[in-house]
Amino acid sequence: MSPKGDPPISVIKRLPVYLRVLDNLVKRDIEVVSSKTLSKETGFTAEQIRKDLAFFGAFGTRGTGYTTNYLREIILRIIGLDKQTNVAIIGAGHLGTAFARYNVRENPYTNVVGLFDVSPDIVGDEVEGVPIYHLNELEDVIKHERVQVGVITVPAVHAQEIVNRLVEENVNAILNFAPATLNAPENVRIHNVDLTIELQSLIYFARDQIDEGETD
Amino acid sequence: MSPKGDPPISVIKRLPVYLRVLDNLVKRDIEVVSSKTLSKETGFTAEQIRKDLAFFGAFGTRGTGYTTNYLREIILRIIGLDKQTNVAIIGAGHLGTAFARYNVRENPYTNVVGLFDVSPDIVGDEVEGVPIYHLNELEDVIKHERVQVGVITVPAVHAQEIVNRLVEENVNAILNFAPATLNAPENVRIHNVDLTIELQSLIYFARDQIDEGETD
DNA sequence: GGATGTGAATTGGTTCACAGCA
DNA sequence: TGCTGTGAACCAATTCACATCC
Numbered sequence: 433m434s435p436k437g438d439p440p441i442s443v444i445k446r447l448p449v450y451l452r453v454l455d456n457l458v459k460r461d462i463e464v465v466s467s468k469t470l471s472k473e474t475g476f477t478a479e480q481i482r483k484d485l486a487f488f489g490a491f492g493t494r495g496t497g498y499t500t501n502y503l504r505e506i507i508l509r510i511i512g513l514d515k516q517t518n519v520a521i522i523g524a525g526h527l528g529t530a531f532a533r534y535n536v537r538e539n540p541y542t543n544v545v546g547l548f549d550v551s552p553d554i555v556g557d558e559v560e561g562v563p564i565y566h567l568n569e570l571e572d573v574i575k576h577e578r579v580q581v582g583v584i585t586v587p588a589v590h591a592q593e594i595v596n597r598l599v600e601e602n603v604n605a606i607l608n609f610a611p612a613t614l615n616a617p618e619n620v621r622i623h624n625v626d627l628t629i630e631l632q633s634l635i636y637f638a639r640d641q642i643d644e645g646e647t648d
Numbered sequence: 649m650s651p652k653g654d655p656p657i658s659v660i661k662r663l664p665v666y667l668r669v670l671d672n673l674v675k676r677d678i679e680v681v682s683s684k685t686l687s688k689e690t691g692f693t694a695e696q697i698r699k700d701l702a703f704f705g706a707f708g709t710r711g712t713g714y715t716t717n718y719l720r721e722i723i724l725r726i727i728g729l730d731k732q733t734n735v736a737i738i739g740a741g742h743l744g745t746a747f748a749r750y751n752v753r754e755n756p757y758t759n760v761v762g763l764f765d766v767s768p769d770i771v772g773d774e775v776e777g778v779p780i781y782h783l784n785e786l787e788d789v790i791k792h793e794r795v796q797v798g799v800i801t802v803p804a805v806h807a808q809e810i811v812n813r814l815v816e817e818n819v820n821a822i823l824n825f826a827p828a829t830l831n832a833p834e835n836v837r838i839h840n841v842d843l844t845i846e847l848q849s850l851i852y853f854a855r856d857q858i859d860e861g862e863t864d
Numbered sequence: 865g866g867a868t869g870t871g872a873a874t875t876g877g878t879t880c881a882c883a884g885c886a
Numbered sequence: 887t888g889c890t891g892t893g894a895a896c897c898a899a900t901t902c903a904c905a906t907c908c
Contacts, residue, residue: 441849442899448848452827466867475829478867479901486869494868494907511848512855519847526746531843533742538827539844542851580854581847605854607846611668611754613691621853623846627747628755630823630841631735631797632664632727633657635758637837638796638821639728658877682889694889695879702891710885710890 439487446484447507449474454504466497513541518577520603522570522594523585524549527609529559531583536560545577574601581605588612595622655703662700663723665690670720682713729757734793736819738786738810739801740765743825745775747799752776761793790817797821804828811838 453473457465467478474481485491485503488510492498508514519535521528524547532544537560547564549555555566565573573579582598584591584606591610598606604620611626669689673681683694690697701707701719704726708714724730735751737744740763748760753776763780765771771782781789789795798814800807800822807826814822820836827842 440899444852445845445849447852448842448845449829451848452844453829468867473829477901480899482868483870483900490869492868495866496908497867511852513848513851515855517851517854526742526749530742530746534843535847539847542847581850583847605850607850613665613669613689621850623850625841625843625846626664627750627841628668629661629664630839631751631755631758631799632667632729633661634797634821634823634837634839635729635733636660636663636727638733639731656877684889693879696877698890699878699892706891708890711888712886713889 443484443487447511451507454500457500458504462500464497465500517542517581518545518579519581519583520546520579521583522548524554524564525585528585532562533560545579546573570597571601574603579603583607585609659700659703662692663727667723670716673716674720679716680713681716733758733797734761734795735797735799736762736795737799738764740770740780741801744801748778749776761795762789786813787817795819799823801825
């Protein structure tokens, strides 16, 4: 049946893409989809999609494809989005508030319970219905709201300190936007998104193209 | 000397991390650094760091390490950050403006020349000194300001249309924040950053931890 | 017939182990 | 001696090819 040990992280990162496409298909009342169609909609190869899904079981029908809504629910369960996940965003600057708005509006599967900041100008305000707490209240709110995921959008110098506080409160999944290398115990999962890195690594390829254009 | 063909993309994505650390070291007047120290500061293994750098040449001194400022300049040149890169941000919503502010303030190596939007409420405004143009002006500004990189922060339904317009103007490096699968010619490089995907794939691991905690 | 599910082959990336040099 | 640079060994991930089943 479903084989091997843990699924590789590369597979896990593709699941939300499948979910996004399946959400669309369900909305458009398309009831069955082949790995070939999913390939066109996701940009991944059909074989890869079948292998990815096969990690968790056999959900398709040979000769037909996958039932969109069924597959969608399977993936929700695999990721863990069938149960509510509570998220805290630490840092209510432009990036933190943008992230909050984006997820409250576009991401029905997670629940942003609060933003945290130290600036008296904004503590007490709301962003898209989400309260901005003072950073002092972090531990209390994590406990009361049962926060499972922390999102760090504070300046790099303060990021490690926030990680330590989150870990102390048993928040072991952290999304970090600060340009810093963070340390945490083995069992804590940190995903780093560094906007500068994304932009800079892209510039490598932009330059390439220009060079090619100039060559010859 | 520097071997093999093209460097793998995984190497390219680590270069900006080295750059960030080297910037810090240079600021702290540390003149020499070993791959072991770089390992601690970046989270990558020392062997990997040496291999990465070896792709582009031999920049270290055996028995000593790397000269921080020299290595920094080498990496700047490899990425292409020694010359100015002009960036346009399409979509001046919360995410677009946050990205603009972030890069204007924190990223000295790139130059955000403009934001673009269709909302009359904000067209004509400035964000951190960067003008917000009407989307109609996109092609003109790209030509005049010699834009090499486009950043897409528009809603998913409009993203493909923007890609087409950028490609038409020979912008062949695109950073896409819209949750959509985009099509472009082979020679155009698109990096996707999907904030929902990052959050959702993290939730997979948050759930794991809870399960483990509950087991036995 | 047509699409899934999967072993086998291949490719790509990382780690190991050590030779080479200041 | 100490740290870089790199071939070899290893491991992970993707692609290929096809048997399997509706």
